[in-house]
Amino acid sequence: MFEKFGLEFRVFTKDLEAATPSGNPFEDIDHLIVRLDQMARNDDLQEKLCAAGWDLVVFDEAHKLAAHFFGSKLEKTGRFKLAEKLGAHSRVYLPPTSDAMAVATAASPTWRPDLEFFQQALGFRVGNYGITKWSELFTQRQLMAMTTLCDLVAEARGRIRRDAMTAELGDDETNLESGGTAATAYAEAVSVYLGMATSRWADFCNTICSWNEQNQNIRVLFARQAIPMSWDFAELSPFSSVGPWFSVVESIVAALPATAPNNIPGRASQENASTQTLSRNKTVSTDPPYFDNIGYADLSDFFYVWLRKSLHSILPSLLATTAVPKSEELVATPARHGSKERAEKFFLDGMTKAMASLADQAHPAGPITIYYAFKQSDTDSESGTASSGCETFLEAVSRASLQLSGTWPMGS
Numbered sequence: 001m002f003e004k005f006g007l008e009f010r011v012f013t014k015d016l017e018a019a020t021p022s023g024n025p026f027e028d029i030d031h032l033i034v035r036l037d038q039m040a041r042n043d044d045l046q047e048k049l050c051a052a053g054w055d056l057v058v059f060d061e062a063h064k065l066a067a068h069f070f071g072s073k074l075e076k077t078g079r080f081k082l083a084e085k086l087g088a089h090s091r092v093y094l095p096p097t098s099d100a101m102a103v104a105t106a107a108s109p110t111w112r113p114d115l116e117f118f119q120q121a122l123g124f125r126v127g128n129y130g131i132t133k134w135s136e137l138f139t140q141r142q143l144m145a146m147t148t149l150c151d152l153v154a155e156a157r158g159r160i161r162r163d164a165m166t167a168e169l170g171d172d173e174t175n176l177e178s179g180g181t182a183a184t185a186y187a188e189a190v191s192v193y194l195g196m197a198t199s200r201w202a203d204f205c206n207t208i209c210s211w212n213e214q215n216q217n218i219r220v221l222f223a224r225q226a227i228p229m230s231w232d233f234a235e236l237s238p239f240s241s242v243g244p245w246f247s248v249v250e251s252i253v254a255a256l257p258a259t260a261p262n263n264i265p266g267r268a269s270q271e272n273a274s275t276q277t278l279s280r281n282k283t284v285s286t287d288p289p290y291f292d293n294i295g296y297a298d299l300s301d302f303f304y305v306w307l308r309k310s311l312h313s314i315l316p317s318l319l320a321t322t323a324v325p326k327s328e329e330l331v332a333t334p335a336r337h338g339s340k341e342r343a344e345k346f347f348l349d350g351m352t353k354a355m356a357s358l359a360d361q362a363h364p365a366g367p368i369t370i371y372y373a374f375k376q377s378d379t380d381s382e383s384g385t386a387s388s389g390c391e392t393f394l395e396a397v398s399r400a401s402l403q404l405s406g407t408w409p410m411g412s
């Protein structure tokens with residue numbers, strides 16, 4: 001250990017233990033080597049190890065921490081119990097066995113999202129490394145887990161419908177998209193949430209995820225609205241104790257009561273802000289896109305491909321297209337429009353139309369509230385520091401003949 005890593009270790013002996021000032025060698029000595037069986041057979045020594053603060057325990061030849069089934073009874077060796085005891089104090093990391101490697105490489109998914117993404121989308125770094133399709137952001141095993149979860153959404157739907165019938169919800173076989181409320185629509189509604197959980201799970205289950213050493217858990221892809229490159233990815237089991245798939249379902253269940261407070265139903269529909277008529281005679285509060293900060297449409301395909309896989313049969317109109325619409329998105333993406341200037345013009349023209357449409361249609365009794373977040377700024381020696389995104393947006397507001405009655409800074 002000294003030659004390879006420059007770490008000086010001492011070998012545990014009874015005499016060494018007796019000579020340590022506190023009586024606990026694991027507390028007093030930084031680097032110790034102990035015979036595994038000596039630890040496994042000595043409860044007092046195990047207590048001392050558990051009581052001491054340590055960073056890392058390395059088991060040499062971890063496959064010898066064995067447990068076996070005799071009939072239906074599980075027999076654990078002393079070494080196995082030792083590892084369990086230490087595992088309760090910290091996470092156990094094991095090198096993969098050849099069996100585990102064979103399982104990983106044998107995975108062969110029946111489906112994969114072989115849709116190409118736009119390589120120069122805002123915040124996309126993976127295209128620079130030869131990755132061209134969504135499916136290439138997942139290992140075979142992750143693709144298999146994702147497709148299996150998507151298929152299970154359909155299987156669950158049948159069971160939910162049967163349960164709803166047993167609970168005497170009745171059924172008129174009207175689908176959710178057609179406005180149904182009985183067992184068929186109920187089963188579809190629950191499946192929509194399960195499909196959302198599955199597509200959300202993709203954030204935990206791809207090759208951009210890395211290991212967060214500090215918190216000892218997975219670092220998901222979307223730490224921010226971008227797709228960075230990462231080389232040292234960590235692969236999570238959907239059933240592991242770290243961010244299991246079911247915790248995603250639970251977070252959706254926890255959010256549900258807030259989505260319809262006092263049972264007042266909300267309604268969502270998708271319209272182009274430049275041409276919509278939804279806001280006629282309404283009070284409007286809007287959060288428009290921020291110039292070139294985030295490429296929502298390109299990013300959302302990461303989730304959409306999975307949503308579509310699990311929910312297309314339930315929401316065929318909503319999920320009709322293979323990817324989300326891009327051309328009408330009011331975002332200044334230089335690579336999509338050919339140059340920075342053309343992207344800026346596209347944003348200004350579209351945003352002016354969107355703001356003019358709001359000005360024309362909104363109910364005159366109240367003001368329109370607009371949230372506009374911007375971080376980016378450009379600095380040059382002549383004009384100082386300015387934010388072209390914010391300026392272009394304000395120009396669109398003024399061209400639309402909206403009158404500013406006040407602006408407030410907001411922290412979020």
Ligand SMILES: C[S@@+](CC[C@H](N)C(=O)[O-])C[C@H]1O[C@@H](n2cnc3c(N)ncnc32)[C@H](O)[C@@H]1O
Nearest residue numbers: 271272273274287288289290296297328329330
């Ligand atoms: C700043 S985000 C809104 C975020 C939202 N308030 C939230 O908390 O999730 C701007 C949104 O405008 C949408 N958008 C972009 N172009 C649009 C257009 N032409 N018509 C309607 N919506 C558009 C984007 O897809 C994005 O969802």
